[in-house]
Amino acid sequence: MKRLQLQQWSGSALSPRARPACGRLLYAGLRRQTTVSSTTTDAAPAADAGVATSRQLAQAPVLAASSQMSRRLLPSPPVEAARESAKLAALHARLYLPSRFPLETLARTLVHASADPNADFNNQSLATLGDDLLAYYATEHLLCTYPRLPLTVVFAAMYAYVGKKTLAAMAREWGVELAAAPGGEVDPGLLQFHRITPGTSLNTGPITGTTRPNDDRTSWRRGMTSRVVYDDHFGEPTMAPGATQQSTSNITPTVTAEEASATFVRAIMGAIYLHAGRPAAKRFFSQHFLSRHLNISELFNFSQPARDLSRLCAREGFESPVAKIISETGRKSRHPVFVVGIFSGKDKLGEGAGSSLLEARSRAAVAALKGWYLYSPLDVRVPSSMEEDGAAPWKPVYIDPGEVVV
Amino acid sequence: MAHFIAVSKRPSSILPFLLPSWSESTVSIQQRNQSSYRRTTQRLRLKPDSSFGLSTDQIYDHIIHNPPSSAPSVYHTPTKFLPPGDVRSTLRAGTSVPNSEALPTLFKSDTTKKYHLKQSDIEEIRRLRLSDPMSWSRWKLAKRFECSPLFIAMVCEASPEKKEIQKKVLEAVQSRWGIKRRIAREDRQLRKETWGRE
Numbered sequence: 001m002k003r004l005q006l007q008q009w010s011g012s013a014l015s016p017r018a019r020p021a022c023g024r025l026l027y028a029g030l031r032r033q034t035t036v037s038s039t040t041t042d043a044a045p046a047a048d049a050g051v052a053t054s055r056q057l058a059q060a061p062v063l064a065a066s067s068q069m070s071r072r073l074l075p076s077p078p079v080e081a082a083r084e085s086a087k088l089a090a091l092h093a094r095l096y097l098p099s100r101f102p103l104e105t106l107a108r109t110l111v112h113a114s115a116d117p118n119a120d121f122n123n124q125s126l127a128t129l130g131d132d133l134l135a136y137y138a139t140e141h142l143l144c145t146y147p148r149l150p151l152t153v154v155f156a157a158m159y160a161y162v163g164k165k166t167l168a169a170m171a172r173e174w175g176v177e178l179a180a181a182p183g184g185e186v187d188p189g190l191l192q193f194h195r196i197t198p199g200t201s202l203n204t205g206p207i208t209g210t211t212r213p214n215d216d217r218t219s220w221r222r223g224m225t226s227r228v229v230y231d232d233h234f235g236e237p238t239m240a241p242g243a244t245q246q247s248t249s250n251i252t253p254t255v256t257a258e259e260a261s262a263t264f265v266r267a268i269m270g271a272i273y274l275h276a277g278r279p280a281a282k283r284f285f286s287q288h289f290l291s292r293h294l295n296i297s298e299l300f301n302f303s304q305p306a307r308d309l310s311r312l313c314a315r316e317g318f319e320s321p322v323a324k325i326i327s328e329t330g331r332k333s334r335h336p337v338f339v340v341g342i343f344s345g346k347d348k349l350g351e352g353a354g355s356s357l358l359e360a361r362s363r364a365a366v367a368a369l370k371g372w373y374l375y376s377p378l379d380v381r382v383p384s385s386m387e388e389d390g391a392a393p394w395k396p397v398y399i400d401p402g403e404v405v406v
Numbered sequence: 407m408a409h410f411i412a413v414s415k416r417p418s419s420i421l422p423f424l425l426p427s428w429s430e431s432t433v434s435i436q437q438r439n440q441s442s443y444r445r446t447t448q449r450l451r452l453k454p455d456s457s458f459g460l461s462t463d464q465i466y467d468h469i470i471h472n473p474p475s476s477a478p479s480v481y482h483t484p485t486k487f488l489p490p491g492d493v494r495s496t497l498r499a500g501t502s503v504p505n506s507e508a509l510p511t512l513f514k515s516d517t518t519k520k521y522h523l524k525q526s527d528i529e530e531i532r533r534l535r536l537s538d539p540m541s542w543s544r545w546k547l548a549k550r551f552e553c554s555p556l557f558i559a560m561v562c563e564a565s566p567e568k569k570e571i572q573k574k575v576l577e578a579v580q581s582r583w584g585i586k587r588r589i590a591r592e593d594r595q596l597r598k599e600t601w602g603r604e
Contacts, residue, residue: 297480302602318486320518324509343506347486351478354601357512362601370480372487378494398489 074184076116076192082107087177087189095174095268098276105275109267112193112260114253115182123267130270134162135233137285140382143397146296148373150403151224155235156299161289163234164262170288171261178257193260194252202256210237278387297370304406305365309342309349312372312404319345321368323361326351340364373403520552527551532562539568 071078082088082103092106105126113124138161142154149157160166171191182192208215212222212230215237227235255263273281302308309321321342330336340360341351350368354360377398386394455472488495531551534542535558544555551558564572583591 300603305602323512324506325512326509340512341506341509343509344486346503346506347484348504348506349484349486353477359598359601361512363604366602366604367477367480368484371482371484374481375483375487375489376481377492398491 071184075118076111076121076182077107077184077186077188079104079107081188085187085189087187091174091176091189097272098280101272101275105271106268107188109264109271110176110188110191111182112191112255112263114194114255114260115192117253123263126267126270126274127263128266128270129273130266130268131162133269133273133281134266134285134289137282137384138162138289139233140384141290144382145376145380146374147377147398148375148400148403149296150300150373151228151235153296153299153373155227155233157294157296159234160294160299161292164258166292167262167265168258171265176261176264178260191260191264193257194254196254196256200254207237207239209240211240212237278384282384297374300366300370300373302366302369305362305369308404308406309365309368311406312369313344315404321349321365323364325357342368369404375400517554523551523553523557528561531558535562536565539565540571 071081085103085107088103088106088110092101092103097106108121109123109126111122113119113122116122119125135158138158142149142157142161177190179186179190179192182194186192210230212226214220222231222237224235230237232238269281269284272284306321306323313319313321321344323340323342326339326341328336328338331338336355337353338355338357338360339351339353340357340363342349342361342364350364350366350371352360352363352365352367354363381395381397383394383397385391483494485495485498531547535547544558547558548555580588
């Protein structure tokens with residue numbers, strides 16, 4: 001296991017009460033959060049009724065002998081329990097987190113908002129920051145590496161890099177185990193959330209309460225360009241803040257394991273950014289997210305590739321594409337193979353093989369369109385590389401006029 | 407009777423069942439022994455391609471690159487698609503381009519657009535298709551006006567009665583299909599959809 005050097009932890013992030021060397025760690029400070037300033041914790045922020053009663057109970061002068069009893073009253077493990085958890089230390093070492101990243105924050109990233117509604121003790125704020133960071137780094141990587149990608153493919157690639165399913169798979173690969181139910185006595189190394197009731201239907205018809213105008217008109221078309229303006233970075237509608245609060249005010253919120261795992265990974269990203277800074281966050285992103293192989297050429301789906309290619313050549317001022325047979329075998333047999341190339345003037349744009357002339361031409365047109373859309377500049381630099389020390393002067397990246405509109 | 411005559415023409419040695427049982431020991435039963443096996447393997451033993459061998463002057467001084475034939479990678483941007491400032495277009499300037507003029511086109515007829523139809527012709531197309539839709543189909547109109555059937559569909563639409571008749575004809579044809587033909591046609595459509603995906 002990696003040795004944790006306690007003295008190197010940043011004092012700005014760790015309040016003195018949370019330090020294990022401090023002698024006055026009593027139950028009055030049972031629920032002090034590391035990332036909250038001391039004035040806020042002393043004021044005991046008002047939350048809903050259940051948490052308030054539990055905090056009053058916790059602040060009662062009970063002795064350490066009955067700590068297991070009082071821990072049961074808390075919605076999530078207390079802060080100093082992070083020091084006792086072997087799972088947390090193992091996870092910290094396994095992820096090779098920077099030494100300035102304290103175990104207390106790692107424990108906080110494992111508490112979903114459905115387990116502990118108090119915003120000082122759950123990972124909601126860290127996840128919001130981490131989600132924005134993930135979206136920013138993934139977007140700048142995609143747009144600078146493949147500047148001609150169509151919007152639908154950008155949305156699909158974003159979902160493949162930082163989507164919910166990918167993040168949940170990453171949490172599973174990291175070995176994060178799920179707690180059966182949240183509580184103060186649970187090991188803080190387990191992911192804590194209130195599970196959704198089995199048998200609940202997840203697809204509850206059309207979504208309303210989004211930030212889009214006229215979202216009650218379910219039959220209206222959601223165009224691709226409007227998704228850039230109104231929707232999130234996956235092209236899905238975002239929920240308005242008022243609508244979510246109304247739905248969660250009366251009943252206990254429950255989430256799926258996938259959603260909770262994804263929130264945990266986002267919170268890790270936000271916490272690394274807060275504790276270790278931008279370079280560490282970017283390194284973490286490139287090591288854990290960009291290293292996952294994604295074949296972007298498989299995300300395309302063309303319905304009429306020959307027509308699209310013809311429109312593209314007309315737009316760019318090339319000669320109109322002509323399909324020609326490069327080679328063929330067994331034309332009159334049961335399994336012929338044709339190799340067709342699409343030429344614009346003398347240049348070959350694409351090549352495809354198929355068992356009929358039409359199939360080969362269609363595949364050749366698809367190859368030519370992919371050759372256009374998957375153009376990648378030679379020396380790719382992303383805007384966030386300017387944050388490094390001694391970065392070279394910024395040269396503008398290549399920007400494309402846009403995809404083919406028929 | 408004809409069958410018997412045909413059989414009797416063959417030499418009796420290869421048809422042992424026609425012979426009486428006392429001559430069975432004399433019939434040579436064909437079997438694979440070691441000499442025929444060796445001959446077979448010798449014929450299957452092909453010499454490797456000349457590009458695999460080492461040239462005499464450069465021993466162990468070069469890389470053998472002999473890739474199997476495959477479609478070119480889509481990540482390799484064609485030279486025409488490179489933007490003006492890209493270095494690769496100047497790097498590839500010296501490479502020879504294979505002559506595409508000699509290659510045969512896909513279809514026999516010339517598909518270049520002629521743009522020869524006037525507004526009066528289009529009016530005529532619309533009038534003909536509406537007046538007698540049964541005789542003036544898209545293909546007949548395209549042949550008369552020397553344009554593509556797609557252009558006919560772009561300038562005019564069939565009357566609702568003609569659409570209804572055509573729908574009934576299609577239903578009558580499809581009602582005679584059995585399960586195999588129906589499945590085969592659906593499979594063909596599904597395969598066609600994968601052309602744009604893979």
